[in-house]
Structures are given as C-alpha cells and as structure tokens.
Amino acid sequence: MRPKRFILEYWRLMLLLVFVAGAGIALFYPGGVIADDGYVDDESLDDNPTNLEYGLGLDGGTRISAPPIGMTAEDIDAGAVSDDGAIDRERLTEIEDALYDELGLETGDVRVSVDDGGSVHAEIFTDEVSEDEFAAALDAADVEVDPDDGIREGVTEETRDDMIATIDSRINAAGLSGGDVYESAQLGGAYYVVTEVPDMDPDELRELLSERGLVEVVAYYPDEDGNHTNETVLEGGDIAAVDPPRADGGGYAVPVEVDSNAAPEFQDRMNELGFTDPNVGMGQCGLATGTDGVDFDQAGEHYCLLTVVDGEPVDAHSMGDLADGMRAETWDSDRTFQMGAQDQQQAQALSVNLESGQLPAPLNFEDEQTYSLSPALADQFKLYSLIIGALSILTVSGVVFLRYRDVRVATPMILTAMSEVVILLGFAALIRMPLDLSHVAGFIAVVGTGVDDLLIIADEVMDEGEVNSQKVFESRFRKAFWIIGAAAATTIIAMSPLAVLSLGDLQGFAIITILGVLIGVLITRPAYGDILQRLLTDK
Structure with a gap:
C-alpha cells in the first residue's frame, strides 16, 4: 500500500501517533514547550527529569484556606452613575474620602467600585467597624443604605478575583513553582481564598499571605x-x-x-x-x-x-x-x-510586593483551614503512586491476555490504553498542572475505563463471527462506538459538577477523568479501530 493511501485510510492511527509524539515533547523538552513565568532552580530540574509539576500530595507543602476580611454595602444609591451609564469618578473618590474620614481607616482599607452592571458597591476591609458605623459613615457621604439589608459581611466577587490574581502573582514572583490559588464556596454563602504552595511550611505561607503589600x-x-x-x-x-x-x-x-x-x-x-x-x-x-x-x-x-x-x-x-x-x-x-x-530578605519581600501589587483585603486567619504535608512523606506517596500505577497496568494486561489469548488483539489494546495516560501526562506538563494524589486516582480510573471500552470494541467486532470484509468490520465497529460514546457522555455528565465546584481533591479526580474520556472517544478508540481493521481484514 502506498504511504499516501495508508495515511488517508488510517488517519486516526496517524492522529494518535502525532498526539503521543507531542506529549513526549511536552514531557521531556528541556524547560517545557511553554515558558514558565516562575523560577525553577537547577536542582529541581535535576531531581525531576520531566516537565511535570507536583502538588502538595506529591511534593509536600501547605494549603491554607481563609476568608477575606471585609464588609460590603451593595448596590448603593450613590449618584455616581448616570442613566446613560456614565461613571462620575469624582463622586466615587468623594465617597471613599468620606469613609476614610468618618471611620479613621488606613490607606487601602476602602474601595468604592462600579460593577459591569452599573451597580455601585462600597467595601471596607477591616473587622473593627460595625454595620451601624459603616451605615452612618455612608450617610455622612450622602449615601442612603439600610444596615439590616444593604450591608453584609464579606467582599465582592471583583475583590476576591483581585486577591486571587495578587496572591498568584506573589507566589510566582517569590519563585514558588507549582503553587495554586483559587476560590472555594462554603455553605451559607461564605467564600474562602485557598492557597496551595509546595515545599513551604504553614508559618512561611501564613507570613506571605498576611502582608498586604502596600x-x-x-x-x-x-x-x-x-x-x-x-x-x-x-x-x-x-x-x-x-x-x-x-x-x-x-x-x-x-x-x-x-x-x-x-x-x-x-x-x-x-x-x-x-x-x-x-x-x-x-x-x-x-x-x-x-x-x-x-x-x-x-x-x-x-x-x-x-x-x-x-x-x-x-x-x-x-x-x-x-x-x-x-x-x-x-x-x-x-x-x-x-x-x-x-537586608536581602527585606529587599526580596519589597520586590515581590511591588511586582504582585497590593492585596486588596486581608485574610482572616482565625477562621483558617490548614493542611500541611512534609516533603519526605510526599516522596513516599510519589513512589507508592508509581508502584500502584505499574501494578494496575500489569493487572489489566494480564486480564486482557487471559480474555483473548491472542497477542495480535491484546497487545495493541494495552498500548492504546497506555497512550491515553501518556497524552494526559503530556497535557499536564504542557499547561503545568500540579499533579496531586487525586490526579493519580484519575489516571488509574482512565486506564480502567479505557480498557473497558476497548474490550467492548473487540467483543463487538469478533464475537459475531469472522470478519471477512471491511464493510462488515465498519458496521460492527460503529455499533460498538455508539455504546462507548453513550457511556462516555454519561461519565462526563456525572463528573461535570465535581469538575466545576470547589470540592477540593474531588475536582482534580473529575478533571483527569473527563479529559481521559474525551481523549479516548476522540483519539484512542478510533485509532484502535484502525488497528483491529488492519489485523482482522484483508486491508
């Protein structure tokens, strides 16, 4: 068969090979395909021959969840936005100045802003002012607000987003590779800012987060x-x-x-x-x-x-x-x-604060939730994860060989399933996703579900008698593909809430599982079909 014709007929297999090659480059290309904004020292590169980054469960470190300190008067009638949407910046500044004067707050503890919908919000970032005092200060600025209804504890979504961006910039500027910052919604409507930083103890991370950086x-x-x-x-x-x-x-x-x-x-x-x-x-x-x-x-x-x-x-x-x-x-x-x-430490802290900017609101460490893991224990988890992954591959391989007793069918099945893991690892290295224990569980689940789908394909194609033509093969393969496609859709729907909600480690497991299912349905399952077609027909 001519090379051009082979590529056109088995383009799904060629696509799989391209993705595996790309994953290999993302995993092993020195420095990574996408430049890292953070600082990674030579020692860490020597310890890790790949471009994978590890989270707390595999590298050690600290996670601190804490709510922002603040109080917000929402959708206030401030006379700062006209009917045509024009914003009066001088009026916003006037309200801020009045709040500073009336409440005696420090610089940076007041923010008056307008959201995308044209609503004005006033925020104070302190826990030393009562709602009645806040309402009285707003009244002195000619802003009417009901302290029982218009004022609430907490800060606006815009402020939380700014805090996440500032903390993320701060940990990157400090050379803390693999850190992550995100928001976690709690029951009752409260929001926590979650900061994860590998290779740092709780006191160091708490000190980094406690600085406003003004x-x-x-x-x-x-x-x-x-x-x-x-x-x-x-x-x-x-x-x-x-x-x-x-x-x-x-x-x-x-x-x-x-x-x-x-x-x-x-x-x-x-x-x-x-x-x-x-x-x-x-x-x-x-x-x-x-x-x-x-x-x-x-x-x-x-x-x-x-x-x-x-x-x-x-x-x-x-x-x-x-x-x-x-x-x-x-x-x-x-x-x-x-x-x-x-001194050098003070200069480094000053540099980090200047690069990251001011943290809009302080964090309430009295209500913090802290998780910490030593690097030595994380190294053990990393080793155990590798062992468990290898055992899962060997177990699945043994079951497949016992089921078919045909090297032509079983070997491509195992290699195809393994290619899913390689592509997922390459994707994680490409986007610098910090891998954690939850992701390892997702990888193992991907191997299991992937082989399940390949078994369905092999059974549907081979159990109904000899495959004596390409037309017969394609008919049976389409039938099998509808089954695994429906199963994949069910898995994605079931996992989607876990992937989008802030549910800690469950989120990482769901993301890897969904990505694995998508890679399987779009890339590896069709490629395995091409391999079977080549083996079982005259083509």
Whole structure:
C-alpha cells in the first residue's frame, strides 16, 4: 500500500501517533514547550527529569484556606452613575474620602467600585467597624443604605478575583513553582481564598499571605513650623517595572521604573519641596536605619525619601544622583530609581510586593483551614503512586491476555490504553498542572475505563463471527462506538459538577477523568479501530 493511501485510510492511527509524539515533547523538552513565568532552580530540574509539576500530595507543602476580611454595602444609591451609564469618578473618590474620614481607616482599607452592571458597591476591609458605623459613615457621604439589608459581611466577587490574581502573582514572583490559588464556596454563602504552595511550611505561607503589600514612597521633610511632615509621593500602583534586588553599599536596593503618568508629578513635587536643591534638601537625610526600621530620633532637618511597607518605614535615604536629573527636569524621560532595603530578605519581600501589587483585603486567619504535608512523606506517596500505577497496568494486561489469548488483539489494546495516560501526562506538563494524589486516582480510573471500552470494541467486532470484509468490520465497529460514546457522555455528565465546584481533591479526580474520556472517544478508540481493521481484514 502506498504511504499516501495508508495515511488517508488510517488517519486516526496517524492522529494518535502525532498526539503521543507531542506529549513526549511536552514531557521531556528541556524547560517545557511553554515558558514558565516562575523560577525553577537547577536542582529541581535535576531531581525531576520531566516537565511535570507536583502538588502538595506529591511534593509536600501547605494549603491554607481563609476568608477575606471585609464588609460590603451593595448596590448603593450613590449618584455616581448616570442613566446613560456614565461613571462620575469624582463622586466615587468623594465617597471613599468620606469613609476614610468618618471611620479613621488606613490607606487601602476602602474601595468604592462600579460593577459591569452599573451597580455601585462600597467595601471596607477591616473587622473593627460595625454595620451601624459603616451605615452612618455612608450617610455622612450622602449615601442612603439600610444596615439590616444593604450591608453584609464579606467582599465582592471583583475583590476576591483581585486577591486571587495578587496572591498568584506573589507566589510566582517569590519563585514558588507549582503553587495554586483559587476560590472555594462554603455553605451559607461564605467564600474562602485557598492557597496551595509546595515545599513551604504553614508559618512561611501564613507570613506571605498576611502582608498586604502596600508599598509607598514617602517624602519626609521639615514644614514651615519646623516640624517634620510625611507626604506620599509614590504608591505601588505608580511602579511600572521592577528589577531583581541587588546589593547597594551596606544594604540592598530594588531598581524600579515609575509609570510615565506618575513620573512628571513626582519630579515636580521633589523640586517644589527642595529635595533636589543643593542648598536646601539635597543629600540632607541623616536618619539611621537598622533592623528595627528607621530611627526618627535624630536631631536636625532631614529631607528623606522613606520606603514604607504596610505603614512601616523600612528604609530612609537621600535623593543621591536622582536629584540632578530631576533638577534639570530630564528624569521623567528615564523614570528609574532605587528603593532601599536593609537586608536581602527585606529587599526580596519589597520586590515581590511591588511586582504582585497590593492585596486588596486581608485574610482572616482565625477562621483558617490548614493542611500541611512534609516533603519526605510526599516522596513516599510519589513512589507508592508509581508502584500502584505499574501494578494496575500489569493487572489489566494480564486480564486482557487471559480474555483473548491472542497477542495480535491484546497487545495493541494495552498500548492504546497506555497512550491515553501518556497524552494526559503530556497535557499536564504542557499547561503545568500540579499533579496531586487525586490526579493519580484519575489516571488509574482512565486506564480502567479505557480498557473497558476497548474490550467492548473487540467483543463487538469478533464475537459475531469472522470478519471477512471491511464493510462488515465498519458496521460492527460503529455499533460498538455508539455504546462507548453513550457511556462516555454519561461519565462526563456525572463528573461535570465535581469538575466545576470547589470540592477540593474531588475536582482534580473529575478533571483527569473527563479529559481521559474525551481523549479516548476522540483519539484512542478510533485509532484502535484502525488497528483491529488492519489485523482482522484483508486491508
């Protein structure tokens, strides 16, 4: 048979071979087919010759589930959205300012937003304010709300999505490969933010999640009365790019690039306050910084730029070389400078906070649910999973050979079933899905259901007598395929709720099972039909 004709006639088998080859590339190509945004060190690459990533059950680590702290006034009548859908940003800012003033909250603890439907929501991210106090503060902002109906505990879906994105960015920026962040709905309407990070103990992960990451650059300078005052001149959102921390003199620095919209205002304000004037404030920062932070008990007039993280000054420094470009009004075309830190750990935390952004709301660790597994125990689970997988393959192979006692039929059946697992592993490596014990159970289920379907195909084709023509084969194969197609549809329907609901490990099992069924129906079962046709007919 000519190669072209063979490919056209057995294109299903060719498709299977293409998918298996692609899975092999995804599994073993150095660095992976899709570049990893996280940091993976050389040691981890040596330990794992494949591109597979492992979750807590196979790599060790910690999972922390905790609800966001906050209170929300939903769908308030704020006069900030007109009938034609135009949003009055000044009105939203006015409401935020009023809530800050009335409740005495810290920066970042208030958010007033408009959702896609045009409804206005006001949120406060603290547990120290009652619903009545929140309602009174809204009333002071000329916003009417019923404290018994319009205010509820918790935050909006938009805020939860922002929290998940921020935490995900934070664990990736910290070089924690294989981490995962998602939302879990609880009975009663509460929502938890679930963070899973391999190779990290609970205290380390809790510390990472407890930081709001509110980074500010504050100008510290003497006022007209001779007292020093603080003025925020840059916020974390004004930073456009962050470079890795590096040593700088006796401490460390994080090089950053300021956003083009914020740079001119920052430059103008530094000139206005005298920070760039050699005769006023240039180089006039005498505040000492140690492990306990900035020491403000220093005599004299100081013109310092303070690096402030979550309200705590961590470094104080003068303008340095930055002053020359600002005084000449050319710095805003370059827009780079360095934020100081006292040690490498502090600099790394500062870099991570700048890259990930501020965590919109804090997490309530008093109601947390924690699961932790040591790496040593996870390595045992990994070994046991490999052993169980091998035993399942051997057992299935033995049953198939006993059933047919025909190497021509049984061997392709086992190889086809194994190809499903290879394709699934390649898909997991491609998208960098962290594999866990639930996924291993899904792989074993895929082997079992896959062989079941192949047995149905073989029985339907062979039990009704000799296959003496291609037409007879195709008729029997179609009949078998309708049976396994209906079974596959039933499995997908049954597993779909588990795959979409936040039910922990059951979700991973359902996803792998559904993917395995789809791969089987669309790729491997038809390919096995081509193999049987080749073996049992004259073709």
